[in-house]
């Protein structure tokens with residue numbers, strides 16, 4: 508008798524950015540409004556996600572990421588930590604504006620203790636633009652978040668087919684879809700929804716961090 512495959516349950520915490528952006532015309536790849544499209548619409552726009560796992564969206568914020576404050580970062584981190592503890596959640600994706608993905612991924616790597624896959628994803632072009640990259644980036648992020656072997660590696664950034672360490676990666680150019688990189692190279696790659704690993708993260712895992720978002724007050728210096 509065939510064994511039923513149990514799909515992972517993945518929550519997408521949406522915060523805005525270009526991946527939720529919209530422009531006036533398809534030629535507007537660089538001038539557009541970030542943080543316009545709600546997460547449920549983004550999920551509905553990629554029906555192939557259903558082949559990978561079960562997804563549910565939560566609209567935490569709807570902002571361009573330069574509008575992230577300490578308070579927002581802590582709110583996001585606390586929600587992430589709560590979901591990571593939930594036995595019904597196997598992985599979490601955060602959609603985020605690319606301008607401060609590296610700050611958020613570094614902070615959450617230091618402060619959220621979990622062995623579950625956590626993936627941060629954005630895009631360089633809004634969904635209304637020609638050759639928009641958000642759809643594939645979200646699909647790739649889904650593949651990584653639903654893969655249990657992505658756990659125990661702290662935050663992962665998935666952009667332009669690359670799986671990058673959320674601790675040592677950043678934006679290197681703000682006008683191209685291959686905007687992100689790490690001086691250590693990518694941890695792996697995603698091709699047609701399959702993940703391939705090249706190396707383990709260099710730095711120690713967040714489970715050993717002395718910082719903990721769960722004991723952080725809502726906003727220490729606000």
Ligand code: GLU
Pocket residue numbers: 523524525526541570571572573603604605606607629630631632
């Ligand atoms: N500046 C906006 C933000 O960081 C858009 C940049 C982007 O997502 O690529 O949210």
